[in-house]
Amino acid sequence: MKLSAELGSFCKRLGHRFETPALLVRAVTHGSVSSPNRDDNQRLEFLGDRVLGLVMAEALLAADKTATEGQIAPRYNALVRRETCADVARDIDLGKVLKIGRSEMKSGGRRKEALLADAMEAVIAAVYLDGGIAAAQSVVLRLWAGRIASVETDARDAKTALQEYAQARGAPPPAYVEVGRSGPDHQPVFTIEVRLTDGAAARATAGSKRQAEQAAAQAMLDRLSPEG
Known part of the structure; x- marks a missing residue:
């Protein structure tokens, strides 16, 4: 052949x-x-x-x-x-x-x-x-x-890092909610909001749910960084 x-x-x-x-x-x-x-x-x-x-x-x-x-x-x-x-x-x-x-x-x-x-x-x-x-x-x-x-020395993804943050404080895992979707069916764009039980929330938009969740988690970590 x-x-x-x-x-x-x-x-x-x-x-x-x-x-x-x-x-x-x-x-x-x-x-x-x-x-x-x-x-x-x-x-x-x-x-x-x-x-x-x-x-x-x-x-x-x-x-x-x-x-x-x-x-x-x-x-x-x-x-x-x-x-x-x-x-x-x-x-x-x-x-x-x-x-x-x-x-x-x-x-x-x-x-x-x-x-x-x-x-x-x-x-x-x-x-x-x-x-x-x-x-x-x-x-x-x-x-x-x-x-x-x-590859970073600590290559934990953002969702894992945020979950560990919540667990270390005795809180439930973060919740990820799809709050928006746009674009054609073959190339959708998702907006995901991550929520903590204390009311804190952060959003991100990406071409896949997983990417949007990771970006939202990173946005939350960036917001929490002054706290450690």
């Missing part, structure tokens, strides 16, 4: 030459175009998530030989979460080569964060199956290099 010129260019951006090109084709095929004669990338996505996790855990342990598990865990979470995978996918223009159905095409599927993140994990699995763990490790470390180098 010979790859198309478009997928050949993608391989250069990815940094891996496939001995079994069918693996890459499967990795970039979304379920919206699957058929009895064509496999989609869901099973590869499942495997790629585990391969990415293993490579990243080993890389973080090697990068900081004195860090505790409590320090490593938040860094790990920041590097393997969906948003990061989607960002890496955008870096190599993975969306351009995705095979998606007509409905997904119309709804902006090539730009969807969840779809890009899943496809990125599927591509990692395809590299692993094609070239083994060394090949997968090489691709992941190259694509994530800048993020590994710049």
Whole structure:
């Protein structure tokens, strides 16, 4: 099987030459175009998530030989979460080569964060199956290099930090409420308000609920920072 010129260019951006090109084709095929004669990338996505996790855990342990598990865990979470995978996918223009159905095409599927993140994990699995763990490790470390180098010492996300703030004061976890939604169905914009039991509240707007929740939590932390 010979790859198309478009997928050949993608391989250069990815940094891996496939001995079994069918693996890459499967990795970039979304379920919206699957058929009895064509496999989609869901099973590869499942495997790629585990391969990415293993490579990243080993890389973080090697990068900081004195860090505790409590320090490593938040860094790990920041590097393997969906948003990061989607960002890496955008870096190599993975969306351009995705095979998606007509409905997904119309709804902006090539730009969807969840779809890009899943496809990125599927591509990692395809590299692993094609070239083994060394090949997968090489691709992941190259694509994530800048993020590994710049991951914060304390990479707890804002929601976790705010929940710990509340727990330390004997209060229930913060509540996140969707207070607004705008934009087209394929590219919605959410406004989320985070509320503490003492009446404090903060809002933020973003292109996904998770991003808006994180931004609202950060806004609340910024407001609370003078208190510690």
